[in-house]
Amino acid sequence: MMTAELDTIAQKMVADGKGILAADESSSTIKKRFDAIGVASTEDNRRDYRELLFRSSEAMKKYISGVILFDETIRQKAKDGTPLVTLIAEAGAIPGIKVDAGAKPLPFCPGETITEGLDGLAGRLKEYYDLGARFAKWRAVIDIGAGIPSYTAIRTNAHALARYAALCQEAKIVPIVEPEVLMDGDHDIARCYEVTEFVLKETFQELYYQRIRLEGMVLKPNMIVPGKKSAKKASVEEVAEKTVRLLKSCVPSVVPGIAFLSGGQSDEEATAHLDAMVKLGGLPWKLTYSYGRALQAAPQKAWSGKAENVAAAQAAFTHRARMNSLAALGQWSAAEEKKAA
Ligand code: 13P
Numbered sequence: 001m002m003t004a005e006l007d008t009i010a011q012k013m014v015a016d017g018k019g020i021l022a023a024d025e026s027s028s029t030i031k032k033r034f035d036a037i038g039v040a041s042t043e044d045n046r047r048d049y050r051e052l053l054f055r056s057s058e059a060m061k062k063y064i065s066g067v068i069l070f071d072e073t074i075r076q077k078a079k080d081g082t083p084l085v086t087l088i089a090e091a092g093a094i095p096g097i098k099v100d101a102g103a104k105p106l107p108f109c110p111g112e113t114i115t116e117g118l119d120g121l122a123g124r125l126k127e128y129y130d131l132g133a134r135f136a137k138w139r140a141v142i143d144i145g146a147g148i149p150s151y152t153a154i155r156t157n158a159h160a161l162a163r164y165a166a167l168c169q170e171a172k173i174v175p176i177v178e179p180e181v182l183m184d185g186d187h188d189i190a191r192c193y194e195v196t197e198f199v200l201k202e203t204f205q206e207l208y209y210q211r212i213r214l215e216g217m218v219l220k221p222n223m224i225v226p227g228k229k230s231a232k233k234a235s236v237e238e239v240a241e242k243t244v245r246l247l248k249s250c251v252p253s254v255v256p257g258i259a260f261l262s263g264g265q266s267d268e269e270a271t272a273h274l275d276a277m278v279k280l281g282g283l284p285w286k287l288t289y290s291y292g293r294a295l296q297a298a299p300q301k302a303w304s305g306k307a308e309n310v311a312a313a314q315a316a317f318t319h320r321a322r323m324n325s326l327a328a329l330g331q332w333s334a335a336e337e338k339k340a341a
Helices: 003-013 027-036 043-054 057-062 084-090 121-130 151-170 189-209 236-250 267-280 293-303 307-328 334-340
Strands: 019-022 064-069 094-098 103-105 113-115 135-142 174-181 257-260 286-291
Touching: 003 064, 003 094, 003 135, 003 174, 003 257, 019 293, 019 307, 027 043, 027 293, 043 057, 043 084, 043 293, 043 307, 057 064, 057 307, 064 084, 064 135, 084 094, 103 135, 113 135, 113 151, 121 151, 135 151, 151 174, 151 189, 174 189, 189 236, 236 267, 257 267, 267 286, 267 293, 267 307, 267 334, 286 293, 286 307, 293 307, 307 334
Parallel strands: 019 064, 019 286, 064 094, 094 135, 135 174, 257 286
Antiparallel strands: 103 113
16 A cells, blocks of 8 residues: 555645635535526536636635545536646645445435445546546435434444545545534534544444554544534534544544535634634644535625626635635634625
């Protein structure tokens, strides 16, 4: 195994003041996002939209360490014929690829899912490496509800994540290990803590069984937050304190970095939470962002499918990326947000 190569890529993914742009929405998810802004989800529109992000040179050069792509995008060319992967690499960012095949119903576990995509993965990883990908992502989904998650769902998903991670490392690709505990329910923050703890402990146990080199991976977890429908809200300080306490108890310190998902938090919440965690200090790993919605909601709205809005969309993307970069350094403030908006 090329351990030095893996470690170097993982460290670059979580470099100071930089984070990951999750632009790997599947065809059905990007359609949902485009529906919301009245844009038809055609191959050209998807290309135009992603091209505008990757051509946002200030954001890409200063604040984005890597971009997670969908299979279609890693093969797509910009309008002028340049491969989109080349645009990303020329900005100094690392191209990455989503390799899971989505969350499918888990037998005997109503309402729960198992993420599929292990069959043939070794071959696909080889192809993605040749197309320029140096890291990958696999998302396991754990839902909280009445009587769930089951141990079956937690264990099965952790096992699949670890099998994926092993195949990645063997292919010289850094795995982003993403066990996402959803924030959709009405559960309180304590329940999110308890479930995420179980999920992370199980995940690291499986990573150990599959002989994963922890120095050559990046963890992408949810933050510890109450469910969206919970009546009990949590302060930024409480989210930061609980998330860091939990991660310290579950994530070995040789893991180079933790890049959070935004999971449905508002743009500013996702930024404020990250900033507050970094400000706590004394962390054994880097903390940064691997946001999809919290980096893209603003540029999507500004763009709305119109060529004349490209500059405004790029400005909106650059602003969000800069705010999250400041947060990853523990230098963000609400005043900074308003000043630059
Ligand atoms: P969100 O930040 O929108 O949760 O997306 C990140 C991601 O890649 C989910 O798999």
